[in-house]
Amino acid sequence: MNNELHQKAMDIINDSIESVKPDEAVRRALKAFAPKGGRVLLVAAGKAAWQMARAAVEALGRVDGGVVVTKYDHVKGEIPGVKCYEAGHPVPDENSFAATERALELVHGLTEKDTVLFLLSGGGSALFEKPLISGAELQGITNQLLASGADIVEMNTIRKRLSAVKGGRFAQACAPAKVFSIVLSDILGDPLDMIASGPAVPDSSTCAQALAIAEKYHLNLSEQAKALLAQETPKVLDNVTTQITGSVRQLCAAAAATARTLGYEPLILTDCLSCEAREAGVFLANMVRYQRTAGRRIALIAGGETVVHLTGHGKGGRNQELALAAAPGIAGLDGCAVFSVGSDGTDGPTDAAGGFVDSTTQAALKAQGCDIFATLADNDAYHALQKCNGLIITGPTGTNVNDVSVALVRA
Numbered sequence: 001m002n003n004e005l006h007q008k009a010m011d012i013i014n015d016s017i018e019s020v021k022p023d024e025a026v027r028r029a030l031k032a033f034a035p036k037g038g039r040v041l042l043v044a045a046g047k048a049a050w051q052m053a054r055a056a057v058e059a060l061g062r063v064d065g066g067v068v069v070t071k072y073d074h075v076k077g078e079i080p081g082v083k084c085y086e087a088g089h090p091v092p093d094e095n096s097f098a099a100t101e102r103a104l105e106l107v108h109g110l111t112e113k114d115t116v117l118f119l120l121s122g123g124g125s126a127l128f129e130k131p132l133i134s135g136a137e138l139q140g141i142t143n144q145l146l147a148s149g150a151d152i153v154e155m156n157t158i159r160k161r162l163s164a165v166k167g168g169r170f171a172q173a174c175a176p177a178k179v180f181s182i183v184l185s186d187i188l189g190d191p192l193d194m195i196a197s198g199p200a201v202p203d204s205s206t207c208a209q210a211l212a213i214a215e216k217y218h219l220n221l222s223e224q225a226k227a228l229l230a231q232e233t234p235k236v237l238d239n240v241t242t243q244i245t246g247s248v249r250q251l252c253a254a255a256a257a258t259a260r261t262l263g264y265e266p267l268i269l270t271d272c273l274s275c276e277a278r279e280a281g282v283f284l285a286n287m288v289r290y291q292r293t294a295g296r297r298i299a300l301i302a303g304g305e306t307v308v309h310l311t312g313h314g315k316g317g318r319n320q321e322l323a324l325a326a327a328p329g330i331a332g333l334d335g336c337a338v339f340s341v342g343s344d345g346t347d348g349p350t351d352a353a354g355g356f357v358d359s360t361t362q363a364a365l366k367a368q369g370c371d372i373f374a375t376l377a378d379n380d381a382y383h384a385l386q387k388c389n390g391l392i393i394t395g396p397t398g399t400n401v402n403d404v405s406v407a408l409v410r411a
Helices: 003-019 023-032 049-060 094-107 135-148 152-160 169-174 207-216 223-229 248-261 277-294 318-330 361-367 372-377 381-387
Strands: 040-045 066-071 083-087 115-120 178-184 240-245 265-273 298-304 337-342 354-358 403-409
Touching: 003 248, 003 337, 003 354, 003 403, 023 049, 023 178, 023 240, 040 049, 040 094, 049 066, 049 115, 049 178, 066 094, 083 094, 094 169, 115 169, 135 152, 152 207, 169 178, 207 223, 248 265, 248 298, 248 403, 277 298, 277 318, 277 337, 277 403, 318 337, 318 354, 318 361, 318 372, 318 381, 318 403, 354 361, 354 381, 361 372, 361 381, 372 381
Parallel strands: 040 066, 040 115, 066 083, 115 178, 178 240, 265 298
Antiparallel strands: 298 403, 337 354, 337 403
């Protein structure tokens, strides 16, 4: 491994993630927060929930009660007046259901003078859940969708209809209290009703779309689940004000700024990357080979969220798979590297944020008897990258605004 290149990659990653942490964004959004004099209750859900809740309580001084539901190992301490829970992601578990029940109990029986400050971030679809079917079936459907390669919009179109809190139903549970919602977006184009499946947003998706997705991916559904897919979700909510903050565009811009300070000419290719992770990795490697002929040091940057179609039984995530898929294409190109990370610090069901490869990666793995193409077929990028010190581990970052992938090119 080229240690100098690896350090440059970490500088870009750390600066990019720091730029999209939600603390200042939450404080800025709260300038428009004007409760009516009743109780102020806080509910935060998602992978950035703890960070957002802490920033909100610090800005407000106090709240009259609160519930935080976030991913395991994402609670970093106590927040005054707020109970913090950790639960399952990307598949909801019993702790998801129990914590969501606590949130529903908190907002039960409110008056029109009360206000619910609702802080939402990516991951909320799994973490914030009260299923209308059995928990076991919901987990099974979630696993089917994850394995199928369905994108996040398709997944959430299904999940909304199987839930008592998604698709605007949490806002209905808060009524007649007002809901002031601050949303950290992790979906391309920032569709409010799809971020964490839109618990406090009118749903724009339709039953016909949900049924078409179920047919497209041949989902195994009970009769109860099929009936729920045919029931419409709330289309109008009159008790909600929403502010959206944070985006993958900001993540890409920060990566570009740091790359420039490191002597690279940054080129943002897109902030809406959406394809198979392996395809994105191969594309970036091809771009490296092409740009090497320009005779300049270039940083190619792509933001977005790829998908992985599971074909094997290994361990990994979309960013690790993207990086590993790029390794054969840049083999032997001295001074070149490709890396990709999730801004939340967790890539798939692993402790890694993503992966890093350079011109030596393929040879290093071959020397250990590891074939990259066979590894990708088994979706086992984690263990391959682990063998060559290519895992990027940041720990939970407190934010979640999609992924950023970077290719560093030296002529």
